[in-house]
Amino acid sequence: MRLLDNKIYLENDELRRIFYVKDEEKEIPYYIQDAIVDLIFKEWGLKRKYNNLNDLELIEDEFVEKVINIIDNLYKVPSKTDYSDKHITYIWYYLPNNMYKIWQPLIDLLIAGELKNEIRLLDIGTGPATLPLGIIEFYKIIAENLKDKEFILHFDLIDSQKKFIDYANYLINKALLPNNLKVEVKSYVVNLKDDSIIKKDFKYDIISISNFINHFEHKKHFDAFKFLKNLGDNLNEDGSLIIIEPGSKFECISLKKIRNKLINEGVYNIFSPCVPVWEERDEINCACFSTYIMKIKKPKIIDFLISKGLRKSKKREHVSYNYIVLRRDGLIKYSIEKNKQSFYTFKEIFEKQEKEFRVNVKGIVKKKSKKNLSFCICDGTIPDKDYWIKIDDTASNITKEAINKLNMGEKVSIKKMKIVKQENVVNMILDLNSEIKLFF
Ligand SMILES: C[S@@+](CC[C@H](N)C(=O)[O-])C[C@H]1O[C@@H](n2cnc3c(N)ncnc32)[C@H](O)[C@@H]1O
Structure with a gap:
């Protein structure tokens, strides 16, 4: 300090x-x-x-x-x-x-x-x-x-x-x-x-x-x-x-x-x-x-x-x-990401035509289920909807531990999140191959 x-x-x-x-x-x-x-x-x-x-x-x-x-x-x-x-x-x-x-x-x-x-x-x-x-x-x-x-x-x-x-x-x-x-x-x-x-x-x-x-x-x-x-x-x-x-x-x-x-x-x-x-x-x-x-x-x-x-x-x-x-000075807790690189927005995930794919996303935690098996994040591109990210049994202990500690308002970055689309449902899953990084 x-x-x-x-x-x-x-x-x-x-x-x-x-x-x-x-x-x-x-x-x-x-x-x-x-x-x-x-x-x-x-x-x-x-x-x-x-x-x-x-x-x-x-x-x-x-x-x-x-x-x-x-x-x-x-x-x-x-x-x-x-x-x-x-x-x-x-x-x-x-x-x-x-x-x-x-x-x-x-x-x-x-x-x-x-x-x-x-x-x-x-x-x-x-x-x-x-x-x-x-x-x-x-x-x-x-x-x-x-x-x-x-x-x-x-x-x-x-x-x-x-x-x-x-x-x-x-x-x-x-x-x-x-x-x-x-x-x-x-x-x-x-x-x-x-x-x-x-x-x-x-x-x-x-x-x-x-x-x-x-x-x-x-x-x-x-x-x-x-x-x-x-x-x-x-x-x-x-x-x-x-x-x-x-x-x-x-x-x-x-x-x-x-x-x-x-x-x-x-x-x-x-x-x-x-x-x-x-x-x-x-x-x-x-x-x-x-x-x-x-x-x-x-x-x-x-x-x-x-x-x-x-x-x-x-x-x-x-x-x-x-x-x-x-x-009143325009400052925000996490500055805007100017470079999207290989990341997807949630809007882009929904617009993508493929049925199964992997994406990198960033967002602010909105809520978490009581048993910590799923959580919602928001990147501002589809703000009013809650899309729950589920944790697969195969997810690493590091991922599970990180999710256990998440709280509302924290920024997270997720790599290789699995997306499975079934009719109108978009399933988002963190598994063995996925990684999550908390910003604090
Ligand atoms: C629920 S308490 C909250 C106290 C404290 N901020 C807290 O979070 O524990 C609401 C407080 O607002 C005060 N209050 C309510 N109306 C008020 C008013 N019009 N002007 C000033 N204080 C008021 C009450 O006296 C009370 O102390």
């Missing part, structure tokens, strides 16, 4: 080795879990006894059941959520589930050499500083690996709930920082509307918004397009707007429709994850369902809720979500 002109660059396999991307599940740091227990105890006027997570056992079942009941019923009805009796529930369950979601957009920026050592960041609808905590954990890793360099995070946090803003400040203050990482926070209790405009002289490197523009947070007439469009004036020239939304099909398609309008009206360009491979795209109309999956180790504070009867996510060891990174 190195710092060049105030931007951070990765070397060799550092993404895997240092950030545990692909190889390990993320773990919520103990200090955050402990600080959450602090807040729970303060809120309910309880006294901590052991000063560790065992204190949770001191809470009366009646309180815990109330929290479990809220979790089991929250975000079921598509209408504006009233958080007045849900702050504790949010920090206990949703904060740990959401805090690492920002990592993938950050990794996209890091891969492209677009993360700075000093950043100004606005987090909208911050709740209890869910994303800022994830960003701090990310920068801690960078700072620990570049000990002779200074890193500074300037956060502006906005939320309509004073309680969340208080929690946000409390939790960020608890962060254990290396000496070369400074964190500065300004927070604002503001009820944003879709026509709210943030002063133009407030400029940011990153504006992040997570679980905010959907129908659980606003009344029906909230115009997310208008809201996101206005934020463009608050981005630095090389700034990024990161939007994270729930992983459901409905939320994914809604987000992509808003994204399309923002792109097609020239407000932003897509930086990641849905980038074209062969040709730049000024217009985008696809809104397929895809979702990013991140492995999260269940934190002890959620294990505790499960031991008391929580059913939600009992068996799940991951979170799924959608995200997009938008910019």
